[in-house]
Amino acid sequence: MSAQMQPGPQSGPRLANEEERLARVALNSLGEPGDPRLARLVEAMGAQELCARLEDDVDLAGLRSDASERLSGLDPRRILDGARQRGIRFVVPGDAEWPSSFDDLARVEPLHGLAGPPLGVWARGPLSLAEATTNAVAIVGSRSATTYGTDVAATLASEVGSAGFTVVSGAAFGIDQAAHRGALAARAPTVAVLACGVDRHYPTNHRELLEHIAATGLVIAEAAPGWMPTKVRFLSRNRLIAALGTGTVVVEAAVRSGALNTATWADRLQRVVMGVPGGVSSAPSAGVHQLLRSGAATLVTCGGHVLEAVSPAGHHLQDEPREQPRAHDALDLTARRVLDAVPLIHPAPVASIARTGGVSVATARRALAVLEQRGLVDGEEGRYRLRPRAPEVRSVPG
Amino acid sequence: MSAQMQPGPQSGPRLANEEERLARVALNSLGEPGDPRLARLVEAMGAQELCARLEDDVDLAGLRSDASERLSGLDPRRILDGARQRGIRFVVPGDAEWPSSFDDLARVEPLHGLAGPPLGVWARGPLSLAEATTNAVAIVGSRSATTYGTDVAATLASEVGSAGFTVVSGAAFGIDQAAHRGALAARAPTVAVLACGVDRHYPTNHRELLEHIAATGLVIAEAAPGWMPTKVRFLSRNRLIAALGTGTVVVEAAVRSGALNTATWADRLQRVVMGVPGGVSSAPSAGVHQLLRSGAATLVTCGGHVLEAVSPAGHHLQDEPREQPRAHDALDLTARRVLDAVPLIHPAPVASIARTGGVSVATARRALAVLEQRGLVDGEEGRYRLRPRAPEVRSVPG
Numbered sequence: 001m002s003a004q005m006q007p008g009p010q011s012g013p014r015l016a017n018e019e020e021r022l023a024r025v026a027l028n029s030l031g032e033p034g035d036p037r038l039a040r041l042v043e044a045m046g047a048q049e050l051c052a053r054l055e056d057d058v059d060l061a062g063l064r065s066d067a068s069e070r071l072s073g074l075d076p077r078r079i080l081d082g083a084r085q086r087g088i089r090f091v092v093p094g095d096a097e098w099p100s101s102f103d104d105l106a107r108v109e110p111l112h113g114l115a116g117p118p119l120g121v122w123a124r125g126p127l128s129l130a131e132a133t134t135n136a137v138a139i140v141g142s143r144s145a146t147t148y149g150t151d152v153a154a155t156l157a158s159e160v161g162s163a164g165f166t167v168v169s170g171a172a173f174g175i176d177q178a179a180h181r182g183a184l185a186a187r188a189p190t191v192a193v194l195a196c197g198v199d200r201h202y203p204t205n206h207r208e209l210l211e212h213i214a215a216t217g218l219v220i221a222e223a224a225p226g227w228m229p230t231k232v233r234f235l236s237r238n239r240l241i242a243a244l245g246t247g248t249v250v251v252e253a254a255v256r257s258g259a260l261n262t263a264t265w266a267d268r269l270q271r272v273v274m275g276v277p278g279g280v281s282s283a284p285s286a287g288v289h290q291l292l293r294s295g296a297a298t299l300v301t302c303g304g305h306v307l308e309a310v311s312p313a314g315h316h317l318q319d320e321p322r323e324q325p326r327a328h329d330a331l332d333l334t335a336r337r338v339l340d341a342v343p344l345i346h347p348a349p350v351a352s353i354a355r356t357g358g359v360s361v362a363t364a365r366r367a368l369a370v371l372e373q374r375g376l377v378d379g380e381e382g383r384y385r386l387r388p389r390a391p392e393v394r395s396v397p398g
Numbered sequence: 399m400s401a402q403m404q405p406g407p408q409s410g411p412r413l414a415n416e417e418e419r420l421a422r423v424a425l426n427s428l429g430e431p432g433d434p435r436l437a438r439l440v441e442a443m444g445a446q447e448l449c450a451r452l453e454d455d456v457d458l459a460g461l462r463s464d465a466s467e468r469l470s471g472l473d474p475r476r477i478l479d480g481a482r483q484r485g486i487r488f489v490v491p492g493d494a495e496w497p498s499s500f501d502d503l504a505r506v507e508p509l510h511g512l513a514g515p516p517l518g519v520w521a522r523g524p525l526s527l528a529e530a531t532t533n534a535v536a537i538v539g540s541r542s543a544t545t546y547g548t549d550v551a552a553t554l555a556s557e558v559g560s561a562g563f564t565v566v567s568g569a570a571f572g573i574d575q576a577a578h579r580g581a582l583a584a585r586a587p588t589v590a591v592l593a594c595g596v597d598r599h600y601p602t603n604h605r606e607l608l609e610h611i612a613a614t615g616l617v618i619a620e621a622a623p624g625w626m627p628t629k630v631r632f633l634s635r636n637r638l639i640a641a642l643g644t645g646t647v648v649v650e651a652a653v654r655s656g657a658l659n660t661a662t663w664a665d666r667l668q669r670v671v672m673g674v675p676g677g678v679s680s681a682p683s684a685g686v687h688q689l690l691r692s693g694a695a696t697l698v699t700c701g702g703h704v705l706e707a708v709s710p711a712g713h714h715l716q717d718e719p720r721e722q723p724r725a726h727d728a729l730d731l732t733a734r735r736v737l738d739a740v741p742l743i744h745p746a747p748v749a750s751i752a753r754t755g756g757v758s759v760a761t762a763r764r765a766l767a768v769l770e771q772r773g774l775v776d777g778e779e780g781r782y783r784l785r786p787r788a789p790e791v792r793s794v795p796g
Contacts, residue, residue: 030756032735032755065757065758065760065761066732067756068752068758069756070756113730113731114731148677230738230739231726231734231737232735232738276678277675277676277678277683277690278675278676279546279676279677280700286699289675289699292690292697293696293697293703298691299687299691299697300691301678301684301687332511333510336630337430337628339629340628340631341628351467354467355467355468358428358430358464359463360464360467361466361467362463363463363464
């Protein structure tokens with residue numbers, strides 16, 4: 001990192017070199033998000049050197065040819081300044097708010113031909129990306145979600161948000177939208193990662209949601225301002241969502257869903273992958289059930305499960321729900337056999353109870369004394385019956 | 399096994415010694431199902447020897463004391479003959495229809511103080527227990543089931559029944575009933591394992607169901623004819639259901655459900671344990687979700703999943719559901735980038751498409767030729783647009 005610090009709209013204690021930033025803006029505009037050639041060459045020679053070579057007409061790995069139509073008239077300073085005027089910054093390695101989680105992408109094999117950390121991300125919003133995603137959970141899923149799915153997504157987002165985690169998602173219809181809204185409802189930070197420029201509202205109906213997130217959380221994208229969302233950009237966007245979360249929860253996903261692509265990225269990044277179960281005939285749950293069956297994902301049904309999975313071992317441990325212990329739980333087998341043999345209505349003598357229970361009279365007498373002491377049976381003149389309204393006497397384990 | 403074969407109502411090529419059978423009837427009536435002392439002592443000295451010693455007033459492990467009230471007037475011949483007159487047989491080791499799966503119970507640690515293979519089981523119905531359970535799946539769950547749960551149970555039972563598996567369950571309300579009915583609807587064999595005598599109708603509302611199963615399949619119980627169901631007998635009954643199934647499917651189970659007890663037995667018996675997911679806020683699914691989270695059970699959503707799990711490796715392998723492959727699936731990343739850059743309505747020149755897609759004009763031209771050949775784009779006079787109604791052009795992976 002250069003010692004030459006440039007002032008700029010970015011707040012925070014530490015900024016990357018402005019030349020480096022401009023080189024990355026140029027490469028970001030020349031290439032496509034997730035192009036593994038760019039990441040590889042930048043890692044090998046640095047962004048400024050790569051830029052210089054491409055301008056010198058060196059066709060590194062075909063990059064020069066592919067970028068030829070975009071090179072003419074490229075002006076990274078104009079792009080960066082134009083963005084800054086609209087409150088958009090370009091976050092690059094070396095900036096204090098660059099999240100180290102992105103660097104993990106350098107170690108992951110390409111998926112659908114896409115790989116590598118982003119050269120930088122465009123960001124709108126008051127939060128520091130690094131700080132906001134120190135503790136973050138990605139919640140993703142189908143755009144064609146059911147109300148069940150959106151309810152669960154919103155609840156999970158509120159629960160993890162209330163516990164201090166940032167909710168990362170893609171601002172799409174369905175699960176994504178519900179996850180962002182759940183976080184906002186809990187006044188928790190939320191980060192929307194877009195497949196288009198952060199100045200666009202995609203989908204259009206989410207204009208208000210995106211503006212709200214930009215005002216309180218963060219809207220980020222690898223795609224440059226003004227860029228359209230394309231299929232490939234959705235796929236490369238998914239790897240950023242997976243990288244930013246300590247874990248990724250898939251709430252609903254059909255068997256062919258972008259959310260499963262995000263889950264695959266999370267798995268490759270050795271992040272925790274979680275899935276929410278649903279009805280067996282619900283198509284939007286089929287992809288999640290596949291994930292769970294394959295062992296790639298852990299089943300979660302509540303925010304507590306998610307927190308347990310994404311927290312360091314021993315933190316946020318969940319007690320599995322149990323019913324209240326019942327009075328007969330502590331009884332030994334003999335006492336339970338005797339209790340089973342005590343009639344409900346008409347008191348029976350000890351010998352009869354002993355016979356029914358298959359124990360000796362002496363054993364029955366000892367057991368009945370214990371049962372009476374625990375309030376399970378009533379005895380009078382050597383005859384016993386169940387105490388009325390003892391909470392468990394009518395229930396039978398099946 | 400003795401060479402002395404006794405004729406009796408039992409059909410089949412091979413019967414145990416009648417003296418052995420009578421000794422086991424006696425012990426079965428003296429003790430309680432699943433009493434580990436009985437199983438242990440019978441294994442050590444044989445049923446006839448144990449019977450003789452108890453009659454001689456030897457208090458082995460307290461058994462004599464416990465049985466004292468039941469010993470007076472015990473007449474195993476009368477019990478057996480009385481049962482036979484009502485079409486009930488007592489199946490013991492050595493009988494051709496004794497299922498070897500019961501013997502696995504000898505190797506399992508006690509659960510709630512219960513353990514061991516049964517001394518014998520009382521049976522009503524035309525099938526051979528061993529043959530009927532050679533390929534068997536246990537389907538169990540809550541009595542307080544939802545319609546979702548009973549629908550799934552019936553469907554699973556029909557599916558595994560149609561594939562040649564016997565459905566084993568406990569004839570209780572809810573999931574059990576639905577499982578038996580699903581098997582009957584598929585004209586598949588079904589076995590009901592009761593906690594009371596096989597001559598009783600418990601629950602009373604299932605009289606017709608139980609009679610139908612007794613007429614076409616099997617109703618069995620470790621409890622002697624006439625015996626009432628008790629809590630402990632439900633627990634010992636569950637171990638027989640788990641033993642008879644190659645695998646056990648839990649369809650719905652609250653966090654404190656007898657079905658989870660059956661699943662624990664199946665797990666200890668090294669049988670396959672399976673669980674059906676449901677909605678995260680459905681109490682009757684909470685116990686199943688716990689099982690799935692603990693890793694004790696495999697998630698299943700259809701009969702095919704169950705068949706795959708209980709069949710020898712390589713049999714009944716399920717293709718996970720997938721959508722039809724789409725035309726663009728086979729495209730390389732460059733072609734997909736070009737396809738993403740082709741407009742939907744107004745045809746664009748190759749240079750514009752190349753610029754949008756971030757590829758050279760030559761690359762765009764080659765890719766467009768491929769895309770046109772695959773029916774994804776239409777070209778005219780060097781301008782291209784997406785082919786209308788190509789099945790995937792409007793969908794975007796999210």
